[in-house]
Amino acid sequence: MNILIAGLNHRTAEVEVREKLAFDGPKLESGLIGLKGLPGVAEAVVLSTCNRVEIYANVNDPGSAPEEIKGFIAEFHGIAPRLLENALYFHSDKAAVRHIFRVASSLDSMVVGEPQILGQLKDAFEFALKQKTTGVLLNRLMKKAISVAKRVRTETRIAENAVSISFAAVELAKKIFTDITEKSVMLLGAGEMAELAARYLKSSGVREILVANRTFETGCRLAEEFQGRPVRFDEFIREMAHTDIVICSTGAPSYVVTKGQMHSVMKERKQKPVFIIDISVPRNIDPEINEMENVFLYDVDDLQGVVDTNKEERGKEAERAEGIIEEEIETFLRWLSSLDAVPAIVALRERAEAIKKEELEKLLGKMPQIGEKERKAVEYMASAIVNKLIHPPTVALKEASEDKDALIAMIKRLYGINGE
Amino acid sequence: MDTGTLSFELALTFYLVAAVVGIIELYRSSKVTSSGMFLVAGAGFFVHTLSIIYRYAVAGHLPISSPHEAASFFAWCIVLMFFIIEYHYRVGLLGSFIMPLVFLMMLSSSMLPREIKPLSPVLQSYWFGIHTLFAFLGNAAFALSFGMGIMYLLQERYVKSKHLGGLFRRLPSLQALDEINYRLITIGFPLFTLAIITGSLWADMAWGSYWRWDPREVWSLVTWLIYALILHARLLAGWRGRRAAVLTIMGFISILIAFFGIKLLQKGMHVFL
Incomplete structure (x- = not known):
């Protein structure tokens, strides 16, 4: 029983390589079954996301398994093994346990703390369960990895802070407004970042999205994409009176919203708060309007500042998470090493039971006249002696200790147990 | 110490603890501080209610006829209102801001003369x-x-x-x-x-x-x-x-x-x- 992880991720392989090696769609099932079919592999789980492909396996021989798995991957995806040389990494034993715990807890992710990876890992495990390619070791390992990730998430704040500009904008919106689903958003102009922010807000369930673009047709197309409503560009100021969140990215050379205009907008809104995100460079909205009451204006640099602080915060939380993981590795390894003793314990018990049975048969064969009650009593006594005798060595075997292998060998020798 | 004084002092102590825990909660939030503050404030409210009932029974009228009683009753009303608002809105951290106020109110009450005087005829x-x-x-x-x-x-x-x-x-x-x-x-x-x-x-x-x-x-x-x-x-x-x-x-x-x-x-x- 040996844990082996073979994988590649965004740090070791370019996206072109990751694409080629992905186990997506029907490839997942055939890949999993193929892996399980390898002579050296007892159990297997395959995780395949856009940033990583990882194979978690229980292998018989940790020496030869890496080559075997590498060969399989190359053959399965039809690429030359030498292409894998630098991309693929292998972890075994403790390092493997640490690796999967870190992956599950999103410490190994491109964006540390991003929440998707845990779900992807769960799915990978469930799929492998369905395909029956897992057993005692991987079941325990995967379940433990999932629970460690949950512990990390509840005990640290690693996943709490937004680390992208668009997420930061949504996070802010939620601290300005109570219920974002009642709010409307206006997209002023277009641009990758602005559209991304609008998309996040849309997925957070905002009530309505308006799109105002200098080219009305472009606006219409965007509006369609967001299931929103196109607005003529010269009318956007009027619409601002009913819009709670404005994302501005017009590429205009000067301010498209001035302080004076904002004053009349706020008057018409009856001072209801408004959140304005100015992603344009140069800025399109007079920065002074942030000083107005109930107006909250953030430009790209402001949002980047928020993201930077959040990233720092995440770094600190990640350190705490590593501590939790080290703790959990110890408990897992303790369980794993108790597993080593299982065959010896089973053999010991079998041996004892066999002796008991043999001696009982001998004894009872000699006295056929005794009644049912007496026979039960004798059997009971024999069981009690057996149990009491094998209890201390069983406990000793179960308890993890450094000289476990020697202990197992000694017990086998003392009790005359062969094999395994 | 009679029952009234005892329950008043207890309430004062509980509110002090709640205020301190509430302030700790601002700096180092944990499950212990956030639910602990509610528990302690609740305990304070309970004994505080007892002390008010006791005084009511002794004086025969609502115990708000001296500055001591008035401040104490004011604190009691604030705690009552706090629990109602928390129940409805679950405002995070409200207790950390309110419990110190409650404690100060009770502290000022505790420093005023406590004797029960007969209510003036008017x-x-x-x-x-x-x-x-x-x-x-x-x-x-x-x-x-x-x-x-x-x-x-x-x-x-x-x-x-x-x-x-x-x-x-x-x-x-x-x-x-x-x-x-x-x-x-x-x-x-x-x-x-x-x-x-x-x-x-x-x-x-x-x-x-x-x-x-x-x-x-x-x-x-x-x-x-x-x-x-x-x-x-x-x-x-x-x-x-x-x-x-x-x-x-x-x-x-x-x-x-x-x-x-x-x-x-x-x-x-x-x-x-």
Whole structure:
């Protein structure tokens, strides 16, 4: 029983390589079954996301398994093994346990703390369960990895802070407004970042999205994409009176919203708060309007500042998470090493039971006249002696200790147990 | 120590612990501090209620006839209102702002003479209970809105300054803080208005005039005008957010002046608010 992880991720392989090696769609099932079919592999789980492909396996021989798995991957995806040389990494034993715990807890992710990876890992495990390619070791390992990730998430704040500009904008919106689903958003102009922010807000369930673009047709197309409503560009100021969140990215050379205009907008809104995100460079909205009451204006640099602080915060939380993981590795390894003793314990018990049975048969064969009650009593006594005798060595075997292998060998020798 | 004193001292202690835990919660939040504060505050409220019942039983009237009793009863009303608001809105961190206030109120009560004096004949009226109850509950709502106002200003500072550290994540949204604040004033204002109406009706019966420009009366009028302005400006001119928060803080300071300050200036007929 040996844990082996073979994988590649965004740090070791370019996206072109990751694409080629992905186990997506029907490839997942055939890949999993193929892996399980390898002579050296007892159990297997395959995780395949856009940033990583990882194979978690229980292998018989940790020496030869890496080559075997590498060969399989190359053959399965039809690429030359030498292409894998630098991309693929292998972890075994403790390092493997640490690796999967870190992956599950999103410490190994491109964006540390991003929440998707845990779900992807769960799915990978469930799929492998369905395909029956897992057993005692991987079941325990995967379940433990999932629970460690949950512990990390509840005990640290690693996943709490937004680390992208668009997420930061949504996070802010939620601290300005109570219920974002009642709010409307206006997209002023277009641009990758602005559209991304609008998309996040849309997925957070905002009530309505308006799109105002200098080219009305472009606006219409965007509006369609967001299931929103196109607005003529010269009318956007009027619409601002009913819009709670404005994302501005017009590429205009000067301010498209001035302080004076904002004053009349706020008057018409009856001072209801408004959140304005100015992603344009140069800025399109007079920065002074942030000083107005109930107006909250953030430009790209402001949002980047928020993201930077959040990233720092995440770094600190990640350190705490590593501590939790080290703790959990110890408990897992303790369980794993108790597993080593299982065959010896089973053999010991079998041996004892066999002796008991043999001696009982001998004894009872000699006295056929005794009644049912007496026979039960004798059997009971024999069981009690057996149990009491094998209890201390069983406990000793179960308890993890450094000289476990020697202990197992000694017990086998003392009790005359062969094999395994 | 009799039962009344014992339960009062216990309540004072519990509120102190709740206030300290509430402040710790601001700096180092954990499950222990957040639920611990509620438990301790709840225990304090329980013994506090006992002490008020005890005094009621001994004196035979609502125990708000001396400054000691009035401050204690005011604190009790604030805690009551706090639990009601928490039950409805679950405002994060509200307790950390309210429990220190409650403790200070109780502390000032504990330092005032505690003997139970017979009610002066002029106060022996049906109106006594009604008038004071309205006044205290109204003021308790204003005390809570004072807390919400401070929290609003804090959160607004985080958002405006673009440094989203500190309590930013744990404070409620600006809109929630503003709306709950408004809700509290719509509860407090009618109660306070009723207190003034019943007070003047009672004054007419007791002294033959509705309004006597007693300093406490004047200051109550000032307070009433501040809250009337908050509501009026909000509905008509959309004064919300920071302005509303600042005004609610001013309003409560005015209540505190009426409560503690005027007592020092002059002895009016109001032994309490």
